Amino acid sequence: MNVPPFSLGEQLLELGEALDQAVLEVLRSGQYIGGAATADFEAAFAAACGVPHAVGCNSGTDALVLALRGLGIGPGDEVITTSFSFFATAEAISAVGATPVFVDVREGSYLIDLDQLEAAITPATRALLPVHLFGRPVDMERVCAIAERHGLRVIEDCAQATGARWAGRPVGSWGDAGCFSFFPTKNLGGAGDGGAVTCRDPELARRVRELAVHGMPRRYLHTSLGYNSRLDAIQAAVLAVKLPHLPRWLECRRDLALRYSQQLAGLPGLQLPDPGPEGHSWNQYVLRVTSAVGAAHSPRDQLKQQLQDAGVNTIIYYPIPIHRQPAYADLGYGPGSLPVTERLCGEVLSLPIFPELGEARQQRVIEVLHSLVPAAQPLAA
Ligand SMILES: *Cc1c(COP(=O)(O)O)cnc(C)c1O
Numbered sequence: 001m002n003v004p005p006f007s008l009g010e011q012l013l014e015l016g017e018a019l020d021q022a023v024l025e026v027l028r029s030g031q032y033i034g035g036a037a038t039a040d041f042e043a044a045f046a047a048a049c050g051v052p053h054a055v056g057c058n059s060g061t062d063a064l065v066l067a068l069r070g071l072g073i074g075p076g077d078e079v080i081t082t083s084f085s086f087f088a089t090a091e092a093i094s095a096v097g098a099t100p101v102f103v104d105v106r107e108g109s110y111l112i113d114l115d116q117l118e119a120a121i122t123p124a125t126r127a128l129l130p131v132h133l134f135g136r137p138v139d140m141e142r143v144c145a146i147a148e149r150h151g152l153r154v155i156e157d158c159a160q161a162t163g164a165r166w167a168g169r170p171v172g173s174w175g176d177a178g179c180f181s182f183f184p185t186k187n188l189g190g191a192g193d194g195g196a197v198t199c200r201d202p203e204l205a206r207r208v209r210e211l212a213v214h215g216m217p218r219r220y221l222h223t224s225l226g227y228n229s230r231l232d233a234i235q236a237a238v239l240a241v242k243l244p245h246l247p248r249w250l251e252c253r254r255d256l257a258l259r260y261s262q263q264l265a266g267l268p269g270l271q272l273p274d275p276g277p278e279g280h281s282w283n284q285y286v287l288r289v290t291s292a293v294g295a296a297h298s299p300r301d302q303l304k305q306q307l308q309d310a311g312v313n314t315i316i317y318y319p320i321p322i323h324r325q326p327a328y329a330d331l332g333y334g335p336g337s338l339p340v341t342e343r344l345c346g347e348v349l350s351l352p353i354f355p356e357l358g359e360a361r362q363q364r365v366i367e368v369l370h371s372l373v374p375a376a377q378p379l380a381a
Contacts, residue, residue, distance in 0.1 A: 002311040003352050003361045008184050010356040012191075015241060022237040032233050041236035042196070044243055045180075048163075050173040051198045053205035056231025057212050060159040060181025063195035064092030064129075066229065067177035070197070070208040071153050073098050073126050080120050081129040081157075082112040083323040083333075084341040089131055089157050090322045098126070100331070102323045104338040108274045110286065110348075111138050113340075118146055127153040132161030132171050134317070134350075135187065135253075135283035136276050140166040140174035147175075155179060159195075162187040163250045165279035172198040177208075182231075182239055185354075187253070187283050188246050190235040252355035253282035256362060260285055260351060263366045267373045269299065271347075284317060288347040300347050303372060310368045315350045 012019060026037050038056055046054035057063050073079060075097035081089055083102040090100040103120050106113045112130050128147050130138040140156070147154045154175030158164070162180055164171045172178020180186075182194035197208045210217050215226030257280070261272050264287070271288040289300035304314055321341045323333035336342065351365055 001361065001364050003313060003357075003365055005313045005315045005350070005352050006185050006354045007356060008189065010354075011189075011242075014356065015245070018241050019238060022241045023234055026233045026237045029233075033230055035233050037233040037240065038231055038236040041231070041240040041243070044240060045196055046198060048170070048243060048246070049178065049180075049198045050170045051178070051200055053199050053202060055197045055199075055205055055208045055212065056236060057195045057197065057208075058227075058229040058231070059193045060157075060179060060183060060186075060195040061088040061092055062212070062227065062229040063159075063179035063181065063197045064088065064155070064157065065095050066208045066211050066227070067155050067179050067197050067199075068092060068096045068098065068127070069211050069226075070204050071127065071155070071176060073153070076124065077126040078122060078124040079127045079129050079155075080117060080125060082131050082133070082341070083321040083338050084110060084318070084344060085131045085133060085157065085322060086159070086318065087322055087325065087327075088159075089129065090328070093129065099124075100322075100328075101125070102333065102338055102341075104340045105133075105344065107340050107344070109136060109276060110134060110273070110344065111136060114139060114142050114146070117143075118150075121150050121152070125150070125152060127155055129155045129157060130175075131157040131159075132164055132281075134273070134286050135161045135164050135281035136273075137161060137164045137166040137171050137279050137281075140169075140171070144174055158198075159183070159186060160283040161281050163246050164281035167277075168279070173200070176201070177204065182235065187250065187281055188239060188242060190242075191238045192232075192235055194231050194235040194239065196231065249355040250281055252357075253353060254280070256353050256357055257282040257285050259362060260353075260366070264369060267369065270369075270373060282353060284350045285353040286317065286348050286350045288344065289349055290347055298346060300349055304349055306372050307365075307368060310372070312365050312368050313352065316348060317350050318348075319345055321345050 077098040093100040156175040156178045159181035178198040182190040211226040212229045215224030
């Protein structure tokens with residue numbers, strides 16, 4: 001039995017007719033950019049996120065760029081975020097001319113360390129950009145309280161956390177703006193690229209919408225330098241069909257995560273993810289294969305290879321922290337500057353988790369891990 005890390009076609013099959021029909025309708029309508037399909041999805045998505053406004057765009061990366069620009073963040077400004085994330089989080093900050101400032105993460109949650117955050121604030125700091133990594137929500141009450149104390153904006157990177165909640169309230173509804181990705185492997189994935197910015201402020205929504213269409217408030221009048229970043233009507237139609245199924249898919253993810261945690265508990269050398277308080281959306285199930293001190297090889301890489309040989313395909317999110325990427329060499333974060341992030345990058349391993357995984361395939365992953373981990377143990381000891 002081969003177990004993939006994700007399997008996008010299966011969701012498509014499950015939705016069958018409804019999806020075919022929605023896509024065909026757009027094709028036949030001749031309205032491929034904007035129009036009712038996009039507006040309807042934006043309204044439905046805003047409602048699902050508990051905010052009055054959602055603006056569709058090209059990608060999660062663009063959502064971050066548009067939110068930063070919409071909030072007036074640019075050259076000379078510092079934005080505090082985490083280095084343990086997908087590269088786009090920092091890339092978007094740099095794309096608007098601002099400087100990403102990285103704070104280390106907590107070992108247990110993998111999330112930005114809020115105890116260290118305030119020390120990173122300088123007179124140039126304009127915004128906090130927490131990442132709800134792997135679908136686990138950051139403590140947004142604390143983030144918002146810190147932002148309020150220092151007069152800072154809050155932009156949530158919700159790319160991996162569509163449907164996640166902090167204190168019962170959806171992510172993307174806490175900060176000034178929430179940035180979502182509809183990349184196919186995210187919790188709500190389209191049939192291609194897509195993204196959205198959520199917000200409460202109608203003025204910000206208007207600015208983001210304008211920036212996404214060449215800074216053009218009305219046809220051929222350009223009041224700012226913007227982008228071509230729209231959510232295609234076909235993607236909006238696909239997402240509108242999928243959105244009502246999201247709560248059920250999140251339930252599947254939670255059940256799968258719970259079963260992994262129960263069945264893998266106590267295996268030596270494996271550290272299972274801390275689920276945190278309620279509201280985790282489990283875009284990824286990321287455990288740690290703890291390194292042997294001074295070991296010549298990585299127990300994580302070895303286990304990954306052994307799993308692959310047994311037909312279980314895993315992914316490493318992320319092997320290199322953002323602050324150690326060649327593209328950010330000029331920021332001057334040397335080795336050891338963010339020790340927890342760096343250690344995690346050498347230890348993390350993501351097991352297959354997607355709503356359609358099912359019991360049989362998950363059981364296979366669990367069995368293979370049970371058969372491998374005792375054997376790998378002398379290396380990890
Ligand atoms: C996927 C992702 C993004 C970027 O989203 P795209 O739609 O791929 O551009 C940004 N931040 C995080 C944390 C992500 O996982």
